[in-house]
Amino acid sequence: MAERELELIFGPQHLGMVGNLSISLNVEGDTILSARVNPGYLHRGFEKLMEYRNWIQNFPLVCRINMIESEPVEMVYAMAVESLAGIEVPERAHYIRTMIQEMSRLSCHLTAAWAYTSILGFDTPAQWAMGDRDYLLDLFEELTGARVYHIYNMPGGVRRDLPEGFEDKLLAFLDAVAGRLPDYNSTFFENRLFFERASGIGKISAQDAVALGGTGQVLRGCGIKHDIRKLEPYAAYGDMDFEIPTREGGDAFSRVLVIRDEMVQSVSILKQCIEKMPSGKVYEKTPNPFKWKIPKGETYVRVESARGEFGLYLVSNGGNRPYRAHFKTPSFVHGLVILEKLLQGANIADVGNIMLSLYVIAPEIDR
């Protein structure tokens, strides 16, 4: 034990903390000797609750696992149910799903940009990001009837077809946000201060990132081209033409720039979705929810959420509700394992910086 070692509780009530998470830091001076993440502030027992609701009733539940980005959760649950029950999804529904996944990714990245920029003190781009996200929420509302918890994916497709004129509204938004990219760049991404603040912070080697189970920007920030959308194309990703952005640095700066580049890719995918959108049905009816039983079986499905691999292990024992559901969320690995490692030797002032560069969203850890 060092001579002047102190324990510092960082969060959940802390200005530098985003989300319901707490970290116990052992510090000496400004330097962190070791860190211990204490999750549990937002434990709602979703996985257990799911065992008491039927296959359809679980939809309003699962989306609440991540309020920032509810789409991949709905998607992964719908895909798991489809895989267990052997349901085919119509082509158009695949495209609409791809579209809403990318809208969701954009909205999540904008939220992350808000959180990250404001924690570093860049208040102007933070306000822009929040504002732009709100236009996306308007589009979600238009499409699904709700702004945050859309409950739009259903086994068999999506709940309603695109409303009239939706494509045009989405295109107008994409052009507007793409037009603001130079401003985001000049105020933040290409800002010297940001480079000074993020470069070399929270650095992880590619080897460690893989060994510790990192996904998403943690891997791509180390130069590893890893993306479920390319590895196991789901929905209509197989028909989409896009790049996997990577950086070599492995530090906060690299990870954040990967996020920026992904937004550019998302805009491109969304435009392709609109262009290639097939016509036809969007929903294949599933059996009566009060009687629907799914044959015995288990499945693991995964999608690429904004933060990395989002998976669901779902078991049916032949009943009308899940026997067991377990989510694999990216923030669980990034926020518990990798964060603790990266905080060793870091500066107290960089805790929020490192945490947000790892894209940790606390509710995903607890569920």
Added chain:
Amino acid sequence: MTNNKTTTLKEAKGSILTPFKAIKYLFQKPHTLRYPFEAKEPSLRYRGFHLNDWEKCTGCGNCADICPNQAITMVKIEEIEAKPGRRNERPEIDYGRCCFCGLCVDICPPGSLRLSRDYIHIDHATNSFKYIARDEKTEAQSFVPADTYSVLNASLAHRKADYEGFVSDLNHCLFETERVHMPEVEAGERKLSFMEQVIGYNREEARKEAERCLECKLCEEACPAHMKISDYIDAIYEDKPDESMRKILEDNPLPSICGRICTRHCEKVCSVGIRGEALAIRWLKRYAADAVRDYKKAVEQAMPEPTGKKVAVIGAGPAGLSLAYFLRLRGHNITVYDALPAGGGTMLIGPPLYRLPREAIERDVSYIESLGVEFRFNTKVGEDVMFEDLLNEYDAVFIGIGTSKSRSTGIKNSDKCVLALDFLRQNKLGKGTKVSRRIIVIGGGNVAMDVARVALRQQNIQYPGEETEIKTVSLEDWDIMPASDDEIQEAKEEGVQFNPAWGPEEVVLDDEGNIKGLLCKKVKSVFDENGRFAPTFYEDQKMLLEGDMVIEAIGQAPDFSFIPEGLFKELKFTPRRKVDVDENGMTSIPKVFAGGDIVNTNLDAITAIADAKRAAQGIDNFLRKED
């Protein structure tokens, strides 16, 4: 590894001054809205507060069942009149629990429950969060036009009128609106013989159809016998036909018969049937009965202690059979008398073989017999055994004689006509009736359809390949024809010709006294302004329908001739000429009970079963009180 800047990326090229480019936004219009002066319109499919059309809502409670948060409770509304297929319960939503997912909208069978675009509720009382959803139709005062709406008063009692958001869509609803297709023999093939027309579901089809049931049980309230429909359908879905049969036999001892010819009060009120096709409840019952075959083995009915009481049942039709069954299961000794050579009564002579094969009736009757009910067939009460003797010999007597006499039109030369029940009886129990090539059937009800379609088959059998014709004449026009739509459609498919809105005037004979045709006159109206049957005609519009055989199928009446005159005077009737019974099914003659077509006005098997169920309880109470 903390602060050594290994990242040498060209992105970091910006000068310290570039962020100042953002100053240009100071001169642009803000993106924020000046709420509440500048309000944002919610989207067209916004999921806000509920709206419920009380007139369309049936109170089925599916919304409450699907709600994952248990936010919906069905509450009794006194001002709504409850009737079969429409409960007087309406959903109350607790906005402290509601998550606005809209599953309630997608499961709502009538589509009455919708979500509006309103979402603001301001009130000081927490109990105001509980809200019985209504809409403009029944609560106009809470819905104000957009120009008088103020967000400062926004609450569940101050909402915008005409502000529908997320509404039901049949292509996306959570129930299946289409029925599993029931395979049937094609008209061209079936009209050549008496083979059963409806083929019946196989296991997969039955399970698929059973899966559509939303379990709201509106049907059970509409069924005269209150069968446990939801339970027996669920047992079929679970692939347990034995269990299904146990549930059916609790309330109905004639599943094979009812599974084929039931009048389906249940399907008329089925939730799913409001905007889609009703569950095929009748065919599912038939599936259970056909899948089980040996009821006794499947049900393993436990028999109670014998009571030593004796009950005589007159008539082995649905009422008599059911009464015998229900009372036998209460331990009494039952003897059933019937003039016909086998059990079934009207079921035996009425429904044609293509609709109800003999084997189906036999299966139900033999199950009842196997429980120890004694049958005396070919025994006519009043001739072979006296009614008075039955009264003396037995502890109680049940009359379930139904309507065994066909009515005649009484027109000129109507004595040359054949009566419907005689025709059907001979056809089913005798060697088959000799029919002619050109037949006229008088009547527009289901019996007339049966007669026409039976006669058509007989023609095809007796004159194969020859030209034959069947015509029906009915007072009623298409819109008020009493026969069911299915029957009319199927008769048409088979080649029966219809002459609706014509009334028979005279059977025209040729010189040798043979039938030449039927003279008809055009009907002006069938009912008077009070809705009573009082046909009027255009006396100047007449038509001669040619034919050489006329069958009258205009209705049936009961035959009470077996009751001695002195006793018959004591028997009270209702104004509609039905036997008057009390809540125990007892007539005005002590220890004589009655049920079936002589008591109820529905004139169908399931109501006869319901009557028998009531009388069985009444007789049981009566016999146990005697001790």
